[in-house]
Amino acid sequence: MSVMQRSRQAPAESADIEAGARARSLRVPATAWIAAGRLAIVLVLLVAWQLASGRLVPAYLISSPTAVAHRLYDLFASGTAWADIWITTEELVLGYAIGVVGGIAVGVALGTSRIAAALIEPLLAALNSIPKIALAPLFLLWFGIGLSSKVAIAAMTVFFVMFYNVYMGMGTIPNGLVNTLQIMGASRRVMIRQLVLPQLTVPILAGLKAGVSFAMIGVVVGEFVAADKGLGYSVRNSTDLFDSPGVYAGIILLMLLVLIGIGLVTLLERRLLRWRR
Incomplete structure (x- = not known):
């Protein structure tokens, strides 16, 4: 030069x-x-x-930010909030993990087999059409009122979110790439690792983000129906006692847990999709 x-x-x-x-x-x-x-x-x-609060709407209906702040302080000072947060977080994480793994596995399996999809997908659609709250009593009957029933309800809820994201994402994979890899002699495992999973990154991440909220819905439904601890139980108990500050305090804690989960998924998304920028 x-x-x-x-x-x-x-x-x-x-x-x-x-x-x-x-x-x-x-x-x-x-x-x-x-x-x-x-x-x-x-x-x-x-x-x-x-x-x-107290001016336009009765205070016992909507409480007030100051009353909710005082209730949160009392809950944390007494240790009650920490115990409920730990129980709900444990149920949330376990149910979320099981639902994510199961949804991805079944979505990939049905997406790569037309026969399996024709046999099983209509059954899954029928099961998904049942309101989850209607199945909660059955899960409580099968698994008891402890941790297992809440985990099962959350896992089932997340499973369908992940399954349909992955299953529909499988249909967006170009047939030309599949045929090219088949001609080159790629095995099924290589095709899944080198083609399917990269193509499914965006649908999987979308399901992961939406699954946090759905997992929390499943946990709260289980705690509403039958529980003696957890944030969902705290909200239900406060509702029975017409304790609106306690209801709002529990809702805020549930919201914060969901936001933390979505934030963690967002960090993962930014790391995995860095190439798109």
Whole structure:
């Protein structure tokens, strides 16, 4: 490379570096504005809630942010909140993991076999059409009122979310790529590892994110029907006692657990889909 070529290349590289730095500097304020906007919305809602409580709506119906904050403090100070959080988190994690693994496995299996799909998929659709809350008493009868029944309900709920995401995602795999790998002599295991799983990354991640909320629904349904501990039981017990601060405190803790789970899945998504950016 001549001296003149290097001299022309150097300003171009420095210009690219400066352009990248300007783009990053512009993104930071945008992120800060978004965070500030979210905080402002939350504060406005809390202020409106506080002002409406006891003025526009009876306090025993909607409680108030200050009353809920006091109840949360009491729950954590007494240790009750930590015990309920641990029980619900354990049920959530176990049910979520079982449902995810089962849904992915069955989705891939039916997606690679037309005969199996024709035999089993209609049965799964019929089972999925049954409201999960209607099956909760059966799970409690089969597994008891302990941990196992809540895990089973959550796993079943997550299973269908993951199964349909994966099963439908299998239909988006180009037949041309499948035929090319078959001609090259690729085994079934190689095709699944090199073609199927990369193609299913986005559907699987979408199912993982949605599955957190569905797993929590399953856990709460189980705790509502029959339980003596957990956040769902706490909300139900507070409802029976017309304790609206306790109800809202339990709902907030449930929401925080779901948000933490979705946040962890989002971190995984950013790591696995870094190539898309």
